[in-house]
Amino acid sequence: MKMKKFINQPQNLVPELLEGLALAFPDKVRLVGNKLVVRVVPKDRRKVRVVTLGGSGHEPGLSGFVGEGMLDISVAGEIFAAPGAPRCIEAIRMAASESDAGVLFVVLNHAGDVMSANITMDMAKREGRNVKMILTHEDISGGPNPEDRRGLVGFLPVYKVAGAAAEQGCSLDACLAIAERMQQNMRTLAVAVRTATHPATGQPIFELGDDEMEIGMGQHGEAGTGRMQLKSADETADIMLDPLLEDLRVKPGEELLVILNGAGATTLMELLIIFRRVAHVLRDKGIKLVRSRVGEFITTQEQAGFQMMIARMDPELIRLWDAPCDAPYFVVR
């Protein structure tokens, strides 16, 4: 099928979307050059900066979470491709020059992102900058080896709690420890039912039969591992929730944050129906659902499907999750 998208020149997708973001939220974010999204009002010099990087085409991720109480700088790459090290080191230098407390660099586990981040960290070290990196890797479809687990929507609670800790004046080590604790206590699984088209090439990203769904789908539409007949909302919720609870070894009485993230073309109606089932199952198992979000936080164009994320919370993580923040696509008052 021919691509139907409202775009101009394919090579201008990224600069145009970032310009749009800055123009739509002029009190929150601005563009530096054509690929760095930064806070309009920088925080105090004594506070830690939180910087991230990632490909574009996943809006509102990742640049939509730049703002008070979350990110200070987001380095945007091309469509579905990580930005290179030159732009990342530019962001780190900028963040480091504005802060006496150091920089936390949040990286989602994807091959290109990690390579750029590693080169950037090598350079930052050589320049003697106070930067620490945290890798998010919570996608259980990658198998037992943590290195094989991709970073999916779990970036959101990591940005949130690390951003809140930084905003409250915690040290770099303390911000890193909070981010690590969030990362270690979260798990995500994704499912797709329909492919997306790459907005620059117009090509479908993968093939999926009319009556199929695929579990373990990546953020860039890269195909997953468990292909099966399309199931009902309740059955799908169960198929995804069970392995997540098992992998995180959740016990009755524990407190969970649950995030359902729409991939782009799955309706809020469907997400709410699935969420209802998740809440029921948790209740029946005696697991406490203490915080939740249902919406679109990282998308893959018009891919249909969703990511289900669960995270074990403790009083400090809940306090940081509840702290005020004011980013274009995440506001807590």
Added chain:
Amino acid sequence: MTETIRQPELARMFAAAAACVRSEHARLSELDSIAGDGDHGATMLRVVDRLESAVAPGSSGDLKVLLKDAGWSILGVDGGASSCLLGTFFAGMADTESDASALDCRGFTAACEAGLQAASRQSKAQPGDKTMMDALVPAVAALRAAADSGTLLIDALRSAADAARAGAESTRNLIARHGRAKHLGEKTRGHQDPGATSVALLFEGFYRGLAETKGDAGYA
């Protein structure tokens, strides 16, 4: 007979490499759409633009400066793992003891080895994992074998290009074990890896570019 690579030779090698990639970019995207998101050809077009402009007239005669600039410029393509590895490879080529203004067969081999070493630090992929490394590792090994046996530079480049192509073709029967495509497993078998194919095109270009300089159309 051209036995050393200076700025003009390197410029022709990079221009020919760019031409090879440009003529095949549609195929690269097609190969990428099987296991990836289908933009590898577009990324490689941007990579070779940077490669070519790094050796444009007026660029440094110091090959180390030139290679560092080319690599850093390619890293700035923002094209994910492909541009990251290639940028690291070219920038890493500057990390040798070789003469900064001219590379003979041994010098070029040492530079490519340094580039491969730098790229290997970024990617844990080994030959057999269905990545760029399946073409890059044998190409550099072929250069080393040629340099050690005292082969002419042009013949060394020919054997490197052949080794890279054979390496790329060998990926057809492999299952991806690295990068995004690894999540596809068995489904990646039967198709050549786009990254390895790009590396083979670059090395074919290096040969053709040098062959042109000595007035030999070669295999072009």
